[in-house]
Structure formats: structure tokens, C-alpha cells
Amino acid sequence: MLNSIIPIFKNYGVRSTTMADISNHLGISKKTLYVHYKSKEDLVEKSVDFIFEGHHAVFNKILNREISPLKKVILMYRYGIRQLSTNSTTFYIELKKYYPKAFKRYQHERDYVTFTIVLNLLKEAQKSGDIVASVDLRLFCLLNIYKIDVLLLNRELTQEYTLAQIVDHLVVFNLKGILEAKRKL
Numbered sequence: 001m002l003n004s005i006i007p008i009f010k011n012y013g014v015r016s017t018t019m020a021d022i023s024n025h026l027g028i029s030k031k032t033l034y035v036h037y038k039s040k041e042d043l044v045e046k047s048v049d050f051i052f053e054g055h056h057a058v059f060n061k062i063l064n065r066e067i068s069p070l071k072k073v074i075l076m077y078r079y080g081i082r083q084l085s086t087n088s089t090t091f092y093i094e095l096k097k098y099y100p101k102a103f104k105r106y107q108h109e110r111d112y113v114t115f116t117i118v119l120n121l122l123k124e125a126q127k128s129g130d131i132v133a134s135v136d137l138r139l140f141c142l143l144n145i146y147k148i149d150v151l152l153l154n155r156e157l158t159q160e161y162t163l164a165q166i167v168d169h170l171v172v173f174n175l176k177g178i179l180e181a182k183r184k185l
Contacts, residue, residue, distance in 0.1 A: 001026065001036065002050040005043065010087050014044055014094040044102045048095070052109040055083070059117060069121040070130060070175055070185055076118065077148070077171045082163055084152040092153055114146050135178045144174040 008017055008025055019040055023030045037043040062075045095103040115138070122137045131137070148170055152158060157166065176185055 006047050010091045013090045015098050044099045048102045048105045069125040073121050078167045084149055085158040089153045114141050130183045131178050
């Protein structure tokens, strides 16, 4: 059901979409909708959880590939940037403004991806000698990766530059800057 509801939120906005709109779109009664979700806030929170379940499924496929940790980071961010750039900016803005619990869930997941998954991959690359030993990887993540979503909410950026250009400038070039001289991405 959530896979049919999320596009409604993304297309029409979370705030302006009512439970009646959703039930009409799904072809069910509001009463039936409330059997599954106790409130609109509950529905929004579960939608955020569902979105990240999908992201984690893709991330796990990437993490299980037999490629270098740095290539995994690039693939994860290529996927993430593509997802963010195809969504309505209204979705994220309204989450932050009107659904703070759901936005907190979003932030928690973003933090987990950045400071657990990506940071561990970077540590693995540093341990194997691909990244300069003196680089503070947590600080690197904080300065270069952590707030990519905020940048991508700027529609002008995603309209003026291709996804490949954005990934290169936000992720690849920054990673190249911390590589040992003899290493290549």
C-alpha cells in the first residue's frame, strides 16, 4: 500500500494530501485506511521507513559486490543522488516543517548511511592503504558527504547539471583528494 501512497505525497505534497485523497486514490474507504494507519502522521512516518527500507535493499546489493570500498561509496551516492534529484523538494521541506517525527526518522537514516555505512567503507579503504592515513574520515564525511541532500534540494543545481556531474563533483573528486598518490578510483 505504501508504494502507492508515497508517489502521492511526492507529487502533491505531504501537507496538502488528505487521508480522503489517499483513500480515494487507493479505491478504499477512509475507515479501511485508518485500520492500517492510526493517523496521517503515522502514515507519513511509515512512508519514510518504507522509503529507507528500499534504499537499504539497494545498498546491501552494492555492499555485497566484489568491488573496492571506494567504488561502493560512489555507487551508493550515485543511487542516492538519483533518488533525491527525482523527488519533489516539497516532500522534504514539508517533512521538516510539519512532520518533525518523520523528519527525525529521515535524519536518523541519513546519519546511519553517512556515519556508519559510508564511514566504515572509508575506514576499510584507509586501512588497505587507498586513503591517506592522516585523513580524519569522520570530518571528511561531515564536510563532504553529510548534507548532500540539502544541496540537491536546490532544483537549479539538478536542472543545470547532469547526475554524473553532480556525483563527480560531490563525491568522486572529493574522494580523489584523499587518495594516496599511487591509488586510482
